[in-house]
Amino acid sequence: METIEHTRIIEALLFASDKPLSSIALADCLPEEVKIESLLRNLQEHYEKRGVNLVEIAGKWMFQTAPDLAFLLRKEVEEDKRLSRAAVETLAIISYHQPVTRAEIEEIRGVSLSKGILDVLMEAVWVRPMGRRRTPGRPMTYGTTENFLVHFGLNSIKDLPGLSELKAAGFLANVNTSRLNLLGDDKPIEEQPELPGSAGE
Amino acid sequence: METIEHTRIIEALLFASDKPLSSIALADCLPEEVKIESLLRNLQEHYEKRGVNLVEIAGKWMFQTAPDLAFLLRKEVEEDKRLSRAAVETLAIISYHQPVTRAEIEEIRGVSLSKGILDVLMEAVWVRPMGRRRTPGRPMTYGTTENFLVHFGLNSIKDLPGLSELKAAGFLANVNTSRLNLLGDDKPIEEQPELPGSAGE
């Protein structure tokens, strides 16, 4: 009878604890003569075939979901997300102008960049920080990732069509591309990227 | 055999969670034909005398340590957060009278409600606004949350202790906020709560 009560106590303590408990810690809550180890073994046996198991890890005890049911706890949710037009435009500017600072993106777009946009692009793993520019304020520059290339089926960023190609493809109707010498800009000197892993360049 | 497996799954899901799960949420992880309610009852029975019990709370299911072991587990920390008498009384009035306006709470307690009290109750997520009453001034009404039910181990508001006695004694009748007025007023019409998801009503 006593054994049942002691087992209940161990069960509750282990259930409610936010960390694995050693048998010494459990002993603190039980009468001295209680043979904790044997109670724990019995409890372990009781839970052996249930949805939850009692496991001993590094000399401590804890409840854990049965390993064969672990899949239940991992839910994959595929979410289709659409980018806002502002985000797509920003992505385009980053891809054509990289490495580019936030201020430059804002200048090119003519509007300030709301905070969420870069976050979304980084969440999509299309954009990454590329190190700081050696100019006053040392602004962070951004560029595209390898994932960006993979997603759009490009071998390198140079595979992005140039402006004249865009015009030829009918993207740029009625625009004199000779006045859009945006791709020929001299690139400012970048410091080494502070983050490892380079986008295909 | 199947039943054992389904029970294991329910057990694992409920054990893994520190919040109550609805049978609908559980159903998502089980084949359609499974009779979850009956499995839950069996599981509840299995755990009835153990250190951990399966309880039905706020219309959902949850594993909790057995109440009779509270003496072992009780944490003093919570004592520091004790509510003032005014807050406790206000919480009681809101739970028994909901939806109830601020003026009605004041009428019942006979004192004006100091500013911090509703804040504390809302911060604890025990109390929530429940929409405006269709009376002059359109006062906001308050009621309790699901979290309130979970905290106090109630399956629904109908399970509040002493509710029927209070009702029988006429203490839950409309609160007349025109002071010391004996005229019984008509039951005010509530607008639809502005927040979705209502505690058991």
Added chain:
Amino acid sequence: MSDKETKEQSEFDIGTALDSDAVLILDIDGFEGPLDVLLALARTQKVDLKQISILELVQQFLKFVADAKVQKLEKAADYLVMAAWLAYLKSRLLLPEENSEEEFSAEEMAARLTYQLQRLSAIRDSSARLMSRNQLRRDVFARGMPEPVIVTKNAVFELSLYDLLRVYADHKTRNAIADIRIHKRDVYTLDQALERLKGMIGLAVDWTDLYQFLPDSNMADNMKRSVKASLFTASLEMARSGKAEIVQKQAFGPLFIRKTDRKD
């Protein structure tokens, strides 16, 4: 919150003090308003709240108010309001009921007060019962190490290369339009012409061909046109304001201009 506890404690102290009919030493800080005091006083009658003597209660309350320190009560106007109301109720209860046109009889008012006290008392009992329930994280505990369902959100962003390029091209197109600059054309402004004409007309003695006022001749053709046009407009402007006279003797012939300096 410990002071709340002592308040609760003081409630019982008052009870015993009243019971033994000792001198009341009450501190209104110990109460949450007049209704709270009334309830505490009513409980000292040691009867069911339904049978409390309102008259006795009124006496007790008025005594409480009288005994409480004046400055403290001034801060709590509701005590004085309640005292006044209770004094009124008392007088109504004591005097034979007139065939009054008052809304409520004294008995109804007393019943209402009793009801309020009973209700407050009942909700207090209920709140005590509520708080004595097993509370989560105080008496009963949820799983200490929850294993949350890990929702791996594979955010699939829908965007085709076409869309990317389309947007970029649109942006460029928009920008190109915004970039169109209308070059400032070289013109001889009216202001310049007026100034020149005003300055030079005084130098001329008599009727002078307007084209004599043309600035230096080494100008581009379109500039010459601009200057002529502006000078002509300027001459008309001066004639209109009475500063000069202009004469043209034949169609397309030379324009003669002179200053009007005669004092008419």
